[in-house]
Amino acid sequence: MLQTAQRTAKSKGKKGAPASLGEAAVGKGAPPHDRFLEAFRWMLLARTLEEKLVSLYRGGQITGGVYIGKGQEAVSVACGIFLEKGDIFAPLIRDQAGRSAFGEPLIDVTRTYLGSRLGPMRGRDGNIHRGRPRDNQLAMISHLGAMVSVTVGALMAKRFRGEKGFIGLSCIGEGGMQTGSFHEGMNIAAVEQVPLVVVATNNHYAYSTPNDREFACHDLIDRAIGYGFEGYTVDGTDLANCLDVIGGAVKRARVGRPPQLVVASILRLSGHGEHDDASYVTDEIKREPFARDCLKVTEHTIVDLKLVDTETLAEWRRDAATQVDVAISTAQKEAAPEGDEEDWCAISTRDLVDSLE
Numbered sequence: 001m002l003q004t005a006q007r008t009a010k011s012k013g014k015k016g017a018p019a020s021l022g023e024a025a026v027g028k029g030a031p032p033h034d035r036f037l038e039a040f041r042w043m044l045l046a047r048t049l050e051e052k053l054v055s056l057y058r059g060g061q062i063t064g065g066v067y068i069g070k071g072q073e074a075v076s077v078a079c080g081i082f083l084e085k086g087d088i089f090a091p092l093i094r095d096q097a098g099r100s101a102f103g104e105p106l107i108d109v110t111r112t113y114l115g116s117r118l119g120p121m122r123g124r125d126g127n128i129h130r131g132r133p134r135d136n137q138l139a140m141i142s143h144l145g146a147m148v149s150v151t152v153g154a155l156m157a158k159r160f161r162g163e164k165g166f167i168g169l170s171c172i173g174e175g176g177m178q179t180g181s182f183h184e185g186m187n188i189a190a191v192e193q194v195p196l197v198v199v200a201t202n203n204h205y206a207y208s209t210p211n212d213r214e215f216a217c218h219d220l221i222d223r224a225i226g227y228g229f230e231g232y233t234v235d236g237t238d239l240a241n242c243l244d245v246i247g248g249a250v251k252r253a254r255v256g257r258p259p260q261l262v263v264a265s266i267l268r269l270s271g272h273g274e275h276d277d278a279s280y281v282t283d284e285i286k287r288e289p290f291a292r293d294c295l296k297v298t299e300h301t302i303v304d305l306k307l308v309d310t311e312t313l314a315e316w317r318r319d320a321a322t323q324v325d326v327a328i329s330t331a332q333k334e335a336a337p338e339g340d341e342e343d344w345c346a347i348s349t350r351d352l353v354d355s356l357e
């Protein structure tokens with residue numbers, strides 16, 4: 001029997017440092033989750049990259065929109081970090097941290113934003129709709145809600161091929177949750193009992209529309225039981241909580257439990273896109289606990305618990321900045337697409353899509 005929607009307990013405080021960071025990087029304290037520091041570095045990389053993209057956009061060097069995930073990095077990184085090769089990831093516009101943690105090279109991002117013909121979308125696509133379907137990173141469809149059904153379809157295809165042990169994770173905003181497509185996707189996921197995790201981030205606005213004009217239910221997680229999902233809530237400003245709850249949902253989906261819905265609460269700390277000054281965001285909401293900046297909260301935790309020393313933190317910042325600079329300067333030197341010479345394959349380069357032969 002399917003469970004009712006559940007609310008989570010606070011982060012359990014797992015011990016141990018990520019092996020990949022090495023002894024030298026680790027200070028005296030124990031991280032509140034064993035992937036905490038690794039996750040922080042993906043968050044830092046995403047924030048550094050997006051701040052740079054914003055300044056390029058303001059300098060007129062990026063064509064099209066720039067949409068960033070400021071404030072959403074803790075939720076997003078937890079979406080990407082637990083996925084394994086063979087899993088399906090359907091990120092949305094605020095998921096740079098998750099994309100990077102799942103394996104998207106920075107150069108894919110900068111080539112797409114800067115219109116290089118060597119990018120995965122050959123410089124022809126609007127920045128955030130990039131993907132590598134062959135590597136299971138789905139290219140997002142703009143129509144909100146549609147990616148849930150696309151992910152369900154990808155999971156069913158794997159099932160038909162006899163693959164085992166895979167899961168899919170699809171991201172959505174609270175605005176996207178109100179579309180017909182979302183409901184259809186959730187319904188068929190539960191009917192087919194596919195190994196799916198849906199992570200919904202309630203950042204309290206859909207463009208300029210606040211929560212009270214988006215939905216009338218008491219709590220979005222209460223919908224989980226109606227869909228036939230197991231449901232969990234998470235504080236999206238608390239990285240350890242995000243890792244515990246989303247990591248737990250990934251594990252449950254992998255062992256065959258019903259589809260999982262996680263609803264995270266945060267505040268969008270940017271405009272909808274960089275063309276939007278977000279002047280409609282009230283001062284009152286900016287004082288809410290969910291309005292905290294997850295990156296700053298995580299940095300404070302690192303310092304308070306003495307997880308690494310300040311020199312290491314500074315080195316991580318420099319490393320992120322260097323990686324971003326290299327990816328940008330590389331893409332800036334590359335040629336733009338030539339319309340007459342293009343192979344107008346709809347998705348991207350032909351060697352990135354599944355071959356039907």
Ligand SMILES: Cc1ncc(C[n+]2csc(CCOP(=O)(O)OP(=O)(O)O)c2C)c(N)n1
Pocket residue numbers: 094142143144172173174175176177179203205206207268272
């Ligand atoms: C079906 C559909 N309607 C409208 C839009 C235009 N649109 C793009 S993003 C957006 C707001 C999305 O809000 P939310 O789902 O809360 O995500 P957030 O931007 O807050 O991360 C809208 C209305 C769209 N892409 N698809």
Ligand SMILES: [Mg+2]
Pocket residue numbers: 173174175201202203204205206207
């Ligand atoms: Mg929203």
